[in-house]
Amino acid sequence: MKVLCLFFSREVPLAAIAEAFYGYSPQISLRRNEALYVEIEKCRHLYDDDFFLEKAREIAEIFKCATARVALAEDIPTALAFARHQIFKKEKLPIEALADYAFPFGIPESAARELEHLFFTLPRLGLFNLRDFQKLSSGSLTNRFGALGFHLHRALRDSSGLNWPLFRPSEILQEEQSLDDGWRVEDTESIQFVLRGILDRLLLRLRGRGQALRRFELYFELENHSLLREKSYRLHFDLLEPQMSLKTLLSVVRDRVQFELRQKPLGAPVTLVRLQALEMVPWIYAQKDLMNPHKEEKREQRIGVLSRLQIRLGKEAVFHAEPVENYLPESNWRRRDPFHFREIQARDRHPARPLRLLTEPRKIYFQEGFVTIGSRRLKVLSVEDHEILSGGLWNRLFERRYSILRAQDDGGANETYWVFLENQNLFLHGVFD
Amino acid sequence: MEAHALTLLELRQKIGAIDGRIPRETHGFRYLQQPIAKGSVVEFAGQGKTELCAHFLSEHPELSVAWVEDEFSLNPYALWQRHLNFENLVFVEAGRDMSWAIHQLLHSQAFDLIVSSGRQWEENELRRFQLLSEKAKSTFFLLSEKPQPAWVQSLQVQTRRDDGGLLQTRILRNRITG
Numbered sequence: 001m002k003v004l005c006l007f008f009s010r011e012v013p014l015a016a017i018a019e020a021f022y023g024y025s026p027q028i029s030l031r032r033n034e035a036l037y038v039e040i041e042k043c044r045h046l047y048d049d050d051f052f053l054e055k056a057r058e059i060a061e062i063f064k065c066a067t068a069r070v071a072l073a074e075d076i077p078t079a080l081a082f083a084r085h086q087i088f089k090k091e092k093l094p095i096e097a098l099a100d101y102a103f104p105f106g107i108p109e110s111a112a113r114e115l116e117h118l119f120f121t122l123p124r125l126g127l128f129n130l131r132d133f134q135k136l137s138s139g140s141l142t143n144r145f146g147a148l149g150f151h152l153h154r155a156l157r158d159s160s161g162l163n164w165p166l167f168r169p170s171e172i173l174q175e176e177q178s179l180d181d182g183w184r185v186e187d188t189e190s191i192q193f194v195l196r197g198i199l200d201r202l203l204l205r206l207r208g209r210g211q212a213l214r215r216f217e218l219y220f221e222l223e224n225h226s227l228l229r230e231k232s233y234r235l236h237f238d239l240l241e242p243q244m245s246l247k248t249l250l251s252v253v254r255d256r257v258q259f260e261l262r263q264k265p266l267g268a269p270v271t272l273v274r275l276q277a278l279e280m281v282p283w284i285y286a287q288k289d290l291m292n293p294h295k296e297e298k299r300e301q302r303i304g305v306l307s308r309l310q311i312r313l314g315k316e317a318v319f320h321a322e323p324v325e326n327y328l329p330e331s332n333w334r335r336r337d338p339f340h341f342r343e344i345q346a347r348d349r350h351p352a353r354p355l356r357l358l359t360e361p362r363k364i365y366f367q368e369g370f371v372t373i374g375s376r377r378l379k380v381l382s383v384e385d386h387e388i389l390s391g392g393l394w395n396r397l398f399e400r401r402y403s404i405l406r407a408q409d410d411g412g413a414n415e416t417y418w419v420f421l422e423n424q425n426l427f428l429h430g431v432f433d
Numbered sequence: 434m435e436a437h438a439l440t441l442l443e444l445r446q447k448i449g450a451i452d453g454r455i456p457r458e459t460h461g462f463r464y465l466q467q468p469i470a471k472g473s474v475v476e477f478a479g480q481g482k483t484e485l486c487a488h489f490l491s492e493h494p495e496l497s498v499a500w501v502e503d504e505f506s507l508n509p510y511a512l513w514q515r516h517l518n519f520e521n522l523v524f525v526e527a528g529r530d531m532s533w534a535i536h537q538l539l540h541s542q543a544f545d546l547i548v549s550s551g552r553q554w555e556e557n558e559l560r561r562f563q564l565l566s567e568k569a570k571s572t573f574f575l576l577s578e579k580p581q582p583a584w585v586q587s588l589q590v591q592t593r594r595d596d597g598g599l600l601q602t603r604i605l606r607n608r609i610t611g
Contacts, residue, residue, distance in 0.1 A: 308537055352515070
């Protein structure tokens, strides 16, 4: 067995940090408010010890616990004692390390007082480190130090068979940051700075869980102010494509926050920023395409920019077009999600149509070799039959006779229009631009 | 003094400042029999501009393209009839945020080609797009009603329909070398 231990000298979000390691090993346990253990034996074929030590420090830094102490050992108590005392030889560990051997998942209140008394007595007897304690014969321990003394000695001899208390990731996935008075956050620049850290932590936890972000909420709590109507600010983000890239998410959030704050500025400085994941989807790790390493990067950039455009312009405004079979030219294509392309099923049964189409056919007038389109009067050069379209439901039957009309304006420029005749009226429907 | 002058001349030649022609990577364009430089601003103006652009895109189905319009009047069915690769083609209806949208698309470097249609641009705006295009190596196609009197375009093509409706083209400006 190989155990990685992270020891923290102050209170930290242990469960959140543990989630970040979930991707490496599911065998994780916590020591109340103090330490976190990860069993890494099974993945040592993939990563070496240095990788884990480096990773642990990196993760601790992202969670603003740069002072975390890290150690690797063959069992939980030794890893904890190494990390706590930063002494990496078992025999040289101070006598207080016995407590880590006896109670690796936290000292029960009933034993705390007795331990304190023991650690006061042992140095007076000339026992300063674990080697000194190990030299004592086990037979005399109960008489001299009671049941606790025997328990400590046994734990020190063999601590490999410990049961790992089960660690469960929290149901709600959220990260927040309180902002003290010294840090005034009220514009997008400073909000973005705070968001970067929060997003980084949230993504690390998601990666550990093997999930990607689909929907999330950004919440700002504002400084209490008597004139302030709303003391909080919420923004919902619904991503069409699940995201795991910090760069992409940050740009999506930044643009939206910028846009929203322009419409409705914050009335007071922000005191708390919270980001809560509302919907996650399984994330599939895929091997990068070695032949085309930029493909993945380009895809992410593409998703990022399209998401930003959708947030600002609306979902309908950014799209793939899908041709569909329909008699009406205005209905023979539809807007599709720009992130997922679907094979086109339609078959082309029509002559080449104009590249520009009017949203509504526009009535035009033909008289004595001239056509009038709005305020423009053009000389007709030729009119050519193009196609006849008919169909519709029984109450909406239609028949349109389409023609290609070529005309010339006063300046001599030729225009090619797509017009149709319906109920003796002439309509302009498209332009061969 | 003479040596100094020669060095300056060489430098000018290298940056294409002498004849205004800048050697770059290009996309071929059979219809126009003229290559189009990657990362340049190209303008098609007049009747038939969209048809000419569609010709280029059907010749280059491998390019990822963002087609930006202020108000969407394109007929995608007709583009499909002209054999454009719809998998690599994304449409954006940007309204009054057109400049912002183009800026975002160019800045992302995620598309090989950006087509802008439906708006006349100020010269300083075009210059901004040109700088971004060069940086991103994304070609910027500008479809306009009339040729814009700006110096930014590397290639400016006037299009018109003849009396039979056939597309005619005339190159007004060309600063591209293959």
